[in-house]
Amino acid sequence: MVTSRRYTLGLMFETLQRACGPQRWWPADTPTEVAVGAVLTQNTSWKSVETAVAAMKAAGLLDFRRVDAISESDLADVIRPTGTYRVKAKRLKALARWVCRRAGGSIERALEGELSELRRQLLTIRGIGPETADAILLYAGRHPTFVVDAYTRRVLRRHAFIGADADYKAIQARFETALPRSVEVFNEFHALLVEIGKRHCRTRARCEGCPLESWPHDSTAA
């Protein structure tokens, strides 16, 4: 017999996990690379970010002390492929300044402490908004905070979990109250949402074959 199950975020997580398997995110080797990538990916495709991260690695710049020391325009030249490179050079240097002041250039040590206080501090850095702060805290600092990005928004909107006008805090609260406050769960769920978003949730046509294809859809969501 068929039993109806309630469509919850918990069920969505299980469904995506079963369908997609482990994602092993964030796609970076070190906490420094995570934090740099989090800034570079702002309003930019991940492929461009990979190019720029590789260029930074080649230039020995995956080190916040080096980022702190290099000139803004020289850094901008290195990260040019990500677009908005002058803006991002400024932002990376602001982050590097914070990491150097706080922990001598070690992002691991800079991210030690209490989550809400760290988040508050990160948000005071020019160029670090809620999403970038949460990505750094979760993926580089292993703090349990949920990252709300464009894909997260899109998938939740399409399946009528949120309205068109839901803001960052409200969406984040949905996840953080519905799920166990766990780094592993938040990490994996966000990664799965990005995967599903990329594969199936950009255009209406791509719903076919999506693990959530049979779920309720909001027909007004693009």
Next chain:
DNA sequence: GACCAGGCACATC
């Protein structure tokens, strides 16, 4: 050639 991509800050009302 338009449009979008894992945002954010700043100006203006």
Next chain:
DNA sequence: GATGTGCATGGT
């Protein structure tokens, strides 16, 4: 406090 706009390259 809500809304609009600049940032800028690379892929589709």
